[in-house]
Amino acid sequence: MESEVYSKAKAAHDAAYVLATTATDVKNKALLYIAEELINQTDAILAANAEDLARAREKGMAPAMLDRLKLTPERIVSMAEGVRQVSELPDPVGKTLASWTRPNGLAISKVSVPLGVIAIIYESRPNVTVDAAALCLKSGNATVLRGGSESISSNLALAKVIHAGLAKAGINPDVVGLLENTDRALVRELLTLREFIDLAIPRGGAGLIRMVVDTARVPVIETGSGVCHVYVDKEADLDKAVPIIENSKVQRPSTCNSMETLLVHEDVLQPLLDRLVPVMKTDQVELRADAKAQAVAGSDAITATEEDWKTEYNALIMSIKTVASVDEAMDHIRHYSTHHSETIITENKETAERFLKEVDSAAVYVNASTRFTDGFQFGFGAEIGISTQKLHARGPMGLAELVSYKYIIHGQGQIRE
């Protein structure tokens, strides 16, 4: 007998062919119906979510995790609003990216096309179900969603809403498949189904991403691992530095674009820390510093170890390292960064340009918070994740990153000599 994974992936693959050439207004109608249905079915969604929450509490889930899992009427309104916004974004499919004619008369066009079927592997937050389905739908991609077992009741209720919206617009509901069986062995099957799956995107913690990379035989875009740095240069404006550091660390510490390590030029170590340490204390940030920085921070910092430079805390913890030059800062970044986002604070344009040119991360900033690495902040209008790999897409991925292309060639009987 076919497994659920096989049958849903096959159904998505078979339906993807039609979705790939479905008109923009049909896809937009489906999105609007889904948004409408989310509001109409608020009670049913909350009831399902209550089941997940009850199970999670029984298992002793931590409050922060419970909060990620929890849906409220406001959160459902915000999900619906997100889906409506996706309907208003331009369709990324069918764009002529380039066209030219060869000396032999062949007219070549490079045209954007959907990727096909995208598998999304994610953890507890049920809003990913709706976000991912909406973005894949708008970009003409079918999708197979595999959420966490802890949110299965919520996800099933949301999938029902999505299927109703698709059907009302005349789109085959198979284009969005949600796996009901959350057994781990089925994830392996999904990630090796090269026949039907064109791309896998993991959304979650480092453990999930590592598992997907290790298991997959389909192409993967890795997302969201962020050991990000702020480097305060000797020519920094400390009036900019302190708020940027605070914002990069504190505004939402659980996100991948938050800073983990502060690099400080030794020439400004004392004046910077004199101003920064009290701010961080107020923000309840734990400081882990190298010897020089600790000498300045005193009892407000503990000693950092080699492990700290490698760690994505995702919490109110910050490591501080003193460097003697921008080169030493860039060396540290090259060695320890996950190549997500890095910032230099400096008023020296030449130093800034060197940093921007030489640091090889998805987003490299001068005098701004690392927290701006985000599809919405970049103006993409949507985000499916933040790629930390270099292939296909890098940094925030919106609709434009969910398409591939093909070449269309018009001839008049040309053969190759």
Added chain:
Amino acid sequence: MESEVYSKAKAAHDAAYVLATTATDVKNKALLYIAEELINQTDAILAANAEDLARAREKGMAPAMLDRLKLTPERIVSMAEGVRQVSELPDPVGKTLASWTRPNGLAISKVSVPLGVIAIIYESRPNVTVDAAALCLKSGNATVLRGGSESISSNLALAKVIHAGLAKAGINPDVVGLLENTDRALVRELLTLREFIDLAIPRGGAGLIRMVVDTARVPVIETGSGVCHVYVDKEADLDKAVPIIENSKVQRPSTCNSMETLLVHEDVLQPLLDRLVPVMKTDQVELRADAKAQAVAGSDAITATEEDWKTEYNALIMSIKTVASVDEAMDHIRHYSTHHSETIITENKETAERFLKEVDSAAVYVNASTRFTDGFQFGFGAEIGISTQKLHARGPMGLAELVSYKYIIHGQGQIRE
């Protein structure tokens, strides 16, 4: 002790950082020195190649394979010419692909950057050593080359030439690493070295590509698997159809962009085969036909089996299937194609547009030979392979496909609200 793979991959990774920002004219100088040195060292290269050929003959290598392995003074001149041509192509690195300013004043630029370190896994042809090194160098990528054991002496001689050219231009020779040990276990090590390798590109037969996909934990671009189709529509101009079919099959049958299966609308089966069969007979092409086509071709065709529709012959063999409509032709392609290159022969513009829109292959043609799917034929000036996957790059890959991008953001102290 470090393995050869580890030390060469690490050396390439360490050197890649500098190469990424090396000026265009320095890279071009290195290319011209390599071209010069190839000519100067012709005798040494041919002597090394003679060793490979002697070993291969001893092992009873087939004449076609021996020919792929063999270097001649002319082939060396042509390699050098290829390298010179790469020096004349525009540098794909450092291009501003897009730039915009956000309402909060952040100025965002999307700039092309090298991928990093590219591992190339290939088989007998020693010219790949030079081609791949030249393209990676020009695009600012370091490379680790793993050629076949049968061409190891030739590859070592060519690597020596490449290293001499790099050194003369002041580029660290570590940017091109050639593995001397061709033990298969080391390929596995190379393909799982996520720390140092950004991309693996296999160049060779289906077996090699499958092995790379199965083994790799680094991103892979699959190349070169081609079950390509020509569909002759009921409204085809047979004066175009016959030469296009002949060209697609016969001009160089061992290549991935050659046709394997001919799809024929039943309305033109008789007139097409009446003209085509004698041509194919002269070309010594073996025909494998479905029942309807065989009824027309008679003893000139044998019976095709299900297996034929799936097979990339890479030889003078062609399968023929009769279809009742363009839909049936597209169904067959969807089912059996490797999504490389497909052609429709028709004078009906609507039918052509449907085929071009709905067939999801890297290159889709109307009234032209499938043999044009090639970086040089497309005007890219170079080719590292033909991607048959949808991620990152699709179809012929030249220099533009060997880069990624990063975002550079200029701020004035912005923090996220």
